[in-house]
Amino acid sequence: MAFITPFAPSLSRTPLRRPRSTARRSPHASPTLPRVRMARTSIQPDELDVAEDSPRDAAFSDPQHDLPDADLELEPPCVGDFLHSPCLQEYKEQREAGLVSYSLYDLPDDISDVWALAVGPSKATELKNQYSRFGVLIEHNFADFASAEGCTDAFRNATIDEIAFAKAKAVYDDTGMPAIAEFSDMTIEPPKSGSNINKTMQQGYYTRLVDTEGDAMIDRVRPISDANRMAIFKSAVAYYDGEMHVVVQRAASVAMAFASAYHVTIAIASALDELFKQLSRRLNLTFDSPENSKWRAEDGEGQSEGKRLVGATMLKERLLREGKMLSDNIIKVSSFVNHKVDTELMEVCGEELAERLRHTMPNKILTVESTGLIAGLPTARTLGIPLVFARKSRPITISDSYQTTYRSATKGTMNELIVSCEYLEAGDRVLIIDDFLAGGSTAEALFKLAKMAHAKVVGVGVLIEKMMDGGRAFLSGYDVPVESLAKILPAGDRGRIMFVEEEAWVPPFVKKQRSEGEQEGEEGAGTERSMAMLEEEDEDEEGEEGEEDVGVIRWEDEEEEGVLDELEENLIREHGRR
Ligand SMILES: O=P(O)(O)OC[C@H]1O[C@H](OP(=O)(O)OP(=O)(O)O)[C@H](O)[C@@H]1O
Secondary structure (H helix, E strand, O other), rough: OOOOOOOOOOOOOOOOOOOOOHHHOOOOOOOOOOOOOOOOOOOOHHHOOOOOOOOOOHHHOOOOOOOOOHHHOOOOHHHHHOOOOOOOOHHHHHHHOOOOOOOOOOOOOOEEEEEEEOHHHHHHHHHHHHHHHHOEEEEOOOOEEOOOOHHHHHHHHHHHHHHHHHHHHHHHHHHHEEEEEEEOOOOEOOOOOOOOOOHHHOEEEEOHHHHHHHHHHHHHHHHHOOOEEEEEEEEEEEEEOOOOEEEEEEEEEEOOOOOOOHHHHHHHHHHHHHHHHHHHHHHOOOOOOOOOOOOOOEEEEEEOOOEEEOHHHHHHHHHHOOOEOOOOOEEEOOOOOOOOOOHHHHHHHHHHHHHHHHHHHHEEEEEEEOHHHHHHHHHHHHOOOOOOOOOEEOOOOOOEEEEEEEEEEOOEEEEEEHHHHHOOOOOOOEEEEEEEOOOOHHHHHHHHHHHHHHEEEEEEEEEEEHHHHOOHHHEEEEEEEEEEEEEEEEHHHHEOOOOOOOOOOOOOOHHHHHHHHHHHHHHHHHOOOOOHHHHHHHHHHHHHHHHHHHHHHHHHHOOOOHHHHHHHHHHHOOOOOO
16 A cells, blocks of 8 residues: 655755754753653544544544653654655665765755655645745655555554654654654544444544545545534654654544545644744754845845745634634634734734735735724835725715725625725825735725726735635736735634645745756756766656656556555445554
């Protein structure tokens, strides 16, 4: 049974690990860091009691359940036997043959460590960006771990945190680099008692091949499930550096009506986020490089220096923790956005909205009282432009005004919007900022006001976009960029908020610099590396592409039948018998 993701690391890049810089560590840290015991908490521990007949899952549902001490000395039994990564094996062989050297070439000063990964490709990109800002260069990703031939039982009997840990440890053992690894599974809970369901369907379903089998399994089970039946995605992430290990688990439950394999990313993102928090504290990974701490506008297009963008990340993290769906499309964020306001969070959100929309060259922010001001003010301040907010009732100080009406999505009432002719002028380039985008009627009303003033709306930015209300499509006719920091998916998951996972946004000029940097690197900028190494690298890059193609062809043409048979087997497998 394989869980291969078609992704190959660039084996021939020199595997480097600079001796750990103490500069980034706490001055009080002892040279041998203590081992960390992590309580394995889940987002919704109360919702994880679905697999009554599984001692593993019972343990998982207990937030206090720690790895037993024996695990801390892992080598877990059979771990080396039941896991195998062809790419890591190849790397190991190259290393043993002396083809990859550990000589340290000039790493940038702001890099203090080089790590490796064993995670899915999209998460790898995110982690690379995230950790690079903290002085960690992520150099390899061994995403092709699979259960070794003949080790199916050992693999099934291992918990997901054991597997994540085993992957991290295997990568560390074979590369010498600290490693982060991930492993996830999906459970479809048994139907509620009394459901009209035949015997084989009473136990629920389970897979560890979420990427490849998850959707097919959900599609098969959904028609025989009631709307409240849950698919539970669990993810374990582990870090190991030879001295210390940290293991974190998180879970996300999604109603079958909305579930897709994609939702495993919620559990993965949440676990990785917690892992990052733990590691940044334990390893004192500080964001201390002046080079990194600012985005630099060097494209000559008039973009000013902006700050590092963490608004979307922090907002999503907060949504995950505190946001609630009160109904299908009413979102409660009153503890940090629109009643009690987390001003620091709004500050970084405003900064990110400003940087995302800076290219529209606005000279004015237009928003609506009162909650539009929450995101509007920091955005305006970052851009250094004034803010005008439309009033919902006419102040006695306003005589000449532009005025329109719109229907409030949340209240269902018709509202007036009024802006003084003094403050919206012909030729203004207006950026609309609001807390929410739902159906788009509020933003459209602001478009109308701008039009009355012969001003031009150049963009729309919101903190939170409710994907189910179609505001983006509604506004598409205006043909302006629409940016949102968090895109909320339709309700589900017992009041929990779910959002679309997106790659971190980076300014176009930074992207350009990075791709130019990469090209330079490929074209021989790595002067410290031997010609032989560069040639190998070229070959590997060809190999990477080749392998991805093969992965696709194999699924579609050669092994499709086999995979479907296996899926069929999994579907009829009772939950407790994995
Ligand atoms: O895209 P839409 O469908 O127009 O919805 C978005 C608007 O809904 C909310 O305002 P609301 O109408 O509830 O008024 P409030 O800000 O006074 O609560 C929110 O603050 C946005 O302005």
